[in-house]
Amino acid sequence: MCDIDLLRVVDVEYIEDFTMRIEFSDGKIKTIDFFPLLNGKIFEPLKKRENFIQFGLTDWTLEWYNGADFAPEFLYEVGI
Numbered sequence: 001m002c003d004i005d006l007l008r009v010v011d012v013e014y015i016e017d018f019t020m021r022i023e024f025s026d027g028k029i030k031t032i033d034f035f036p037l038l039n040g041k042i043f044e045p046l047k048k049r050e051n052f053i054q055f056g057l058t059d060w061t062l063e064w065y066n067g068a069d070f071a072p073e074f075l076y077e078v079g080i
Contacts, residue, residue, distance in 0.1 A: 007072045008060045018052055022062065022075055030079025037078065042068045 011023035018035035
């Protein structure tokens, strides 16, 4: 058995519009504008701010009310 420390989202803070501050398990904090990422059937409803702000933190990432989520590694790469 090998110990693998997988990257996880450990905290999320809604800032404004479609922007959030995300903290990762390695201690890095990145800001992400999600609006350009909201493409495809599952993400389309999140283009309404009242839907976008209906999110929660799972054991490993950020997830919205409709089950939409992004892999932590993807969020890490697109964040600034």
